[in-house]
Amino acid sequence: MKTVLYGGAFDPVHAGHIFVGHEALRLMAPSILILIPTGLPNPDFDKRLFTSDADRVAMLRLAFAGVPDVTISDFELSREPRPSYFVDTLEGLCPSLGLDKPALLLGEDQLFSLPQWHRYQDILDQVELWFVPRAGRRRSTSPEVPARALFDINPFDSLSSTLIRNRLRQGLSVEGLVPPSVAGYIAEHGLYRGQ
16 A cells, blocks of 8 residues: 655645545555644745644644545654754654655645755655646656656646635635635634734
């Protein structure tokens, strides 16, 4: 059984993340999907988190409720506060993943920046790299970063967590962009408003 690692801030998880997760399970079957919410972001990439770890995990649980073969790893969240480097996460998870190389699933934008990741060559040595295509981005054909596209066209290409946060900040609906259970959680906890 193939293990698929899919990390991200998931702040919040949205319909695009869910579609990618379902497609990975379908196209790489039989497989298990491990969702890895980002811990403290690497300062080199100028990213920040807008909600707590507990909120992001709760939204992931709601979004993937009832989907078999999906687990959520708190590996990055349970480490002491320091920047999250995926190579450390991979080395921590590998003993529990079995002998086969896991698949690492990235957005094409992340694929493009992979050579800037901490010890990226060590990551490439330990995983099969797959990516989710983005419109308008030229495919990486570099032999340095061999990767396969999960599919040809991403129907949620223009959807992002940033877009959802901005809509919520403006008091606009996110219906259809996140599952109803996630929208309900966001409303109940007053997330992303006034940020």
